[in-house]
Amino acid sequence: MTEPYRIEKDSMGERQIPNDAYYGIQTLRAMENFPISGLPPLPTYVDACLLIKKATAIANGELGCIPKDVSQAIVQAADEILQGQLRDQFVVDIYQAGAGTSHHMNVNEVLANRALEILGDQKGNYKRVSPNDHVNYGQSTNDVIPTAIRIGGLLALEHGLYPALSDAIATLDTKAEEFQDVIKSGRTHLQDAVPVRLGEGFRAWAQILNDHMARIEMAAIDLTQLGLGGSATGTGLNTHPLYRFRVAQLLSDLIGQTVEPSRHLMAAMQSMSPFVHVSGALRNLAQDLVKISHDLRLMDSGPKTGFKEIQLPPVQPGSSIMPGKYNPVMTEMTSMVCFQVMGYDSAIALAAQAGQLELNVMMPLIAHNLIHSIEILGNAIAALTQQCLEGITANRDRCLAYAEGSLALVTALNPHIGYLNAAAVAKESLETGKSLRQIVLERQLMTTEELDKVLDLEKMSQMPASSPQEL
The missing domain is CATH 1.10.275.10 (Fumarase/aspartase (N-terminal domain))
Incomplete structure (x- = not known):
């Protein structure tokens, strides 16, 4: 037996x-x-x-x-x-x-x-x-684990976060084209501002995410420098002279990305700065993702008592007591993930400075937090794209009504009637409910034809040229 x-x-x-x-x-x-x-x-x-x-x-x-x-x-x-x-x-x-x-x-x-x-x-x-x-x-925990964090980070980025970001950027660009003719009220300080195009808002988000991906890719270059071969303290004790070079070649083939031995193995084993660098880039992305998620929630707020400029696709019932209620759950989930990533980043920063002499003993925490940050961010962005961004629709009439009713339109009158006259017009409109157009005409500050040209929402919401060649 x-x-x-x-x-x-x-x-x-x-x-x-x-x-x-x-x-x-x-x-x-x-x-x-x-x-x-x-x-x-x-x-x-x-x-x-x-x-x-x-x-x-x-x-x-x-x-x-x-x-x-x-x-x-x-x-x-x-x-x-x-x-x-x-x-x-x-x-x-x-x-x-x-x-x-x-x-x-x-x-x-x-x-x-x-x-x-x-x-x-x-x-x-x-x-x-x-x-x-x-x-x-020929190995030690001291050179294997920081190398594993590097390889794990590269794998998670390549197979998760980068594809998710690319899909989100493409989806936002598609929505930008779809909504390019939708004019809405801009808002600064949560107060009415001059008109903007809904499509340009989505295009701005696409650009923001694209910039973040470039920053993460730049930071991830640090992950390709390996301390493997340093064994216990970076001296390479008990290793073959060719070992670290051959292992780097093999790992490059195995993961489909080029990695190489660090110029100084002891430095690569002691310093956790590459992980802090990547984590900081992830935190930076998370912060903007929170802002985008909150913007989407605000623009979808309502349906009767909020902005309701857009409709996020309902994916599940939103209340255990209120029938017919749908909540922006995908954006809520995204914010929660981003908060966790920010917390992980703080822990990584603390752990990275806690090493002594030839070793940082906090590597298990760094390994989990960094790789998990990459993975949950990638998963959250993929889910947000598929379950939310792709299905967003615009409430065109609501957007236009807000844009036409905004007192901020008076800003366009500044060059023609002066700031103080424009402020007086805005104040009277707010107090009496009269339109800006009506008050300007009553005060004989401009003609009807002049107002038609100045209060052209299409022109007011047009983005400026991106280069002199476009002018």
């Missing part, structure tokens, strides 16, 4: 490990020590670690640092897990041992035990395949 457990040893003693578990004794100790949040590592973070272990196993096998059959077994194990097997074996809480040693050993142990099975051996026979001596050859 097969035993339900196996015995594993480490420097602190022996422990029983469930025989069906692919993790080992160091993972078990971490599970006992850190029952904190119940949150396992993010799948993208696990993928990044597996890709690193695959690349290092190939390189160390090629360079003769570990046996070829062991190298091949580790690579096969990594590929299997990347394809979806054994994902439940990564069990260490995100709040754990400093630097990420617990998660790192969890990855090493799972790969070692699966490699043992592939070689026809039994889990736990670490003389044949060791989590430390083979899977982790």
